[in-house]
Amino acid sequence: MTRPIAFSARIGGTAASPGALADRAVLAEESGFDQVWTGNDLFGHSGLVALVAIAMRTTRIGFGSGVMDPVSLHPAQIASFASALQELSGDRFRLGLGAGSDVFYSWAGLTPPPPVVRTRQAVIAIRALLEGRSPAGLEGVADGWTEQAVLREPRPTPIYVGALGPKMIEMTGRLADGALSLCLPPRHVFGVIEQITAGAEKAGRSIEDLDVAACVWVSISDDRDEARALLARHIAVYSGSLSTEALAANGLDPEEFARTQQLMLEGREDDAVASVTDSMLQLGIVGEAAEVIDQCGALIDAGARHISFGPPMAPDPGRALRLLGDQVLPALRAMF
Known part of the structure; x- marks a missing residue:
């Protein structure tokens, strides 16, 4: 693969406030990361308000929702929100979509279609809306859309899918711009890449067209035991x-x-x-900076092109971001 190497940080963690998440995004930008991703769970901490704060407090870094679900949020609302964030940030936003939790939906009395179906329907509909078109009549979307379903101010936005199972991963290869796949252990990313490649080829696309993030657990400290x-x-x-x-x-x-x-x-x-x-x-990447460099280097050497560092990171998330930014990312960029 020739796609440039990218590094991102999943900054949700235990920080509940939009201000705390925006602080972490600023630190990640200063530390040299290419992207940051926030969490967003039904009945959990909302990351949506934080996305606005991140857009306004950063200038360079890409940022994304990891992930919005198309059940508690209607696809039209998601598309409208994405377009507004693109305008606010100068086209730095990435829309992360996921199926969401059937358990959480049951608490709210929601009975959506199966996970792959509802996610596929949302990806197709949202892409059409972001391109200024109505989803009405498109193959694979849910019933009920009309020709009047058009955004007033659409703004194209890359769509990533939080994909875990084989069917969701294959669908991601066919339809999405990127994948957010939790890789436990990290080497699982190679199986993900194979499955996404197969899906992309079915649609006449190349794996080079997609940004496949190896979302790994990483714990880094100057003290390996810690x-x-x-x-x-x-x-x-x-x-x-x-x-x-x-x-x-x-x-x-x-x-x-x-x-x-x-x-x-x-x-x-x-x-x-x-x-x-x-x-x-x-299951994760663990150790001092040199060990993290070695483990990430092995993934990149074998073909990974985007490593997304996620919780637990360290007792002090800010310290973890600085260690990664000051020692790990420069070393990996120099190596590859």
Whole structure:
């Protein structure tokens, strides 16, 4: 692949306020990142207000929603919001879309179509709206659109999809401009690239047309033990949310994660963290700057062209961004 290498930071973390997220975006811009992405969850912290703050407080860096869902937000509203952010930021916004959570939807009494279907429908409809067209009559969109469904001030915006499963990844290759794929472990990105390539080729496109972000967990510190402990705690918290099939397919032992999850369920969090093995730590990138450089360098050397650094990062997210910006990114740019 010849696509330029990009580095982004997923800055949502535990920061709830728009001001805190904007502060992190400014720091990421100063630290040399190419993009930042905020979170946005139904019944969780909204990242939408923060996107406006980021647009107004930064000047260079690209920024995106990671991700909006097309169920609690109508595709027409999403397209309108994206166009406005493009105008406000000088075309630096990237629209991240995802299927959202069926559990959260059930809390709100929402019964949407299946995840791949609703995401596909939204991508096609939103792209048409952003190009100044109505989605009415387009193959693959939901019923009900009319010819009057046209934005007053459309502004083309790159569309990324938060893709995890094979069908969603393949659809992303066919229809989207980029992919936000959580890669646990990081080497999982190569399987994602293969699946996206297959989808792109079905649509007569090239993988070079897409920005495929390897969204990895990274824990970086001047103290390796501290970095390891932080990632171990993060893995313990999420040990019950990981696909056993995906773990096994990547050479990890699901039983190890099951034991850790059982300790979490018993309320023994410290014991659960202590049970995280070196093998389980392969889910993320961990260590001092030199170790992070080596691990990221291996991914880039094997074909990855966008690495997205996400939580837990470090006890101090600002310190993590500075370590990545001062030591890791310059070294990787010099190497590649």
